Amino acid sequence: MTTPRPAILIARAVFPEVEHKLRQHFEVESTPPGVFWSPAQLAEKLQGKTGAMTTGGERVDAALLAACPQLKIAANIAVGYNNFDLPAMTAAGVLGTNTPDVLTETTADFGFALLMATARRVSESEHFLRAGQWKEWSLDLFAGVEVHGSTLGILGMGRIGQAIARRGAHGFGMNVIYHNRSRLDADKEAACKARYVSKDELFAQADHVVLVLPYTPTAYHTVGAAEIARMKPSATLINIARGGIVDEDALVAALRERRIAAAGLDVFEGEPQVNPGLLSVPNVVLTPHIASATIPTRTAMAMLAADNLIAYLTEGRALTPLNPQVIAP
Numbered sequence: 111m112t113t114p115r116p117a118i119l120i121a122r123a124v125f126p127e128v129e130h131k132l133r134q135h136f137e138v139e140s141t142p143p144g145v146f147w148s149p150a151q152l153a154e155k156l157q158g159k160t161g162a163m164t165t166g167g168e169r170v171d172a173a174l175l176a177a178c179p180q181l182k183i184a185a186n187i188a189v190g191y192n193n194f195d196l197p198a199m200t201a202a203g204v205l206g207t208n209t210p211d212v213l214t215e216t217t218a219d220f221g222f223a224l225l226m227a228t229a230r231r232v233s234e235s236e237h238f239l240r241a242g243q244w245k246e247w248s249l250d251l252f253a254g255v256e257v258h259g260s261t262l263g264i265l266g267m268g269r270i271g272q273a274i275a276r277r278g279a280h281g282f283g284m285n286v287i288y289h290n291r292s293r294l295d296a297d298k299e300a301a302c303k304a305r306y307v308s309k310d311e312l313f314a315q316a317d318h319v320v321l322v323l324p325y326t327p328t329a330y331h332t333v334g335a336a337e338i339a340r341m342k343p344s345a346t347l348i349n350i351a352r353g354g355i356v357d358e359d360a361l362v363a364a365l366r367e368r369r370i371a372a373a374g375l376d377v378f379e380g381e382p383q384v385n386p387g388l389l390s391v392p393n394v395v396l397t398p399h400i401a402s403a404t405i406p407t408r409t410a411m412a413m414l415a416a417d418n419l420i421a422y423l424t425e426g427r428a429l430t431p432l433n434p435q436v437i438a439p
């Protein structure tokens with residue numbers, strides 16, 4: 111008698127080649143494109159499954175774990191894992207994995223794209239043009255703020271923060287400052303030409319503040335009215351980390367009153383819902399959480415999540431475990 115193959119759920123539609131790979135190892139239930147499960151539906155779909163391939167949109171918390179006692183692994187297609195209650199997963203003996211490294215450069219490219227679009231008013235001016243409002247050219251038409259040679263302040267100096275720093279320092283001759291939980295070693299600081307400063311100094315000195323820190327419970331509203339008040343009136347704020355890091359109401363007020371020049375946001379506290387205040391101010395560039403969205407990178411992320419599922423459910427090991435103590439208690 112052959113042992114039955116493990117059953118897994120792909121909780122959100124993935125590329126055909128990823129599903130094909132998984133079907134070589136598992137009984138796979140996939141999710142059609144455009145279908146998104148509520149927490150109750152997700153728990154129902156996971157009945158009898160030992161593995162789940164998730165995205166940032168699926169929460170794996172104590173309630174889900176209690177409803178799905180057979181679950182052994184949740185493989186997130188994301189480097190961030192704030193949708194996982196990791197202590198609860200560890201307590202339930204469920205492994206969590208993420209997708210570091212494969213998205214670093216692509217996400218840094220987008221961070222820079224958003225910075226450029228925000229500083230140089232790309233979206234705002236395009237809306238103006240499309241609305242047929244362009245009648246005359248003038249010297250100050252959509253005059254923005256400088257990028258090259260300006261001061262780039264990076265909050266959160268992990269892999270993506272360093273990749274953004276390299277672009278700023280080497281590509282745009284920017285003066286790079288950063289703040290992080292721990293200071294980088296001298297070699298890494300030299301590679302990014304970055305100088306460590308306090309959080310207060312970062313907000314006060316930067317012409318462009320870029321947020322790339324992980325979203326832990328203590329990071330909630332790291333950027334609130336007080337931090338925004340420290341920023342220069344000509345400064346921009348770019349968020350490609352997680353929406354909850356910024357107090358969006360405080361940001362809307364600052365943008366409306368032009369206390370800072372502009373903001374570029376790829377992430378939102380209640381996404382996919384967007385704070386209506388943000389939709390009502392012109393000096394903000396808004397994108398729907400697409401910083402890692404190129405086909406090669408999203409494929410690499412999904413393949414890494416697939417490889418984690420295969421490695422763990424067939425060989426008891428994982429490539430990028432978040433709570434390795436589940437594997438080797």
Ligand code: 8YV
Nearest residue numbers: 165166167187188189190402
């Ligand atoms: C993901 C992200 O695409 O990796 C992350 O943490 O924010 C994005 O790259 C998104 O979270 C979907 O899972």
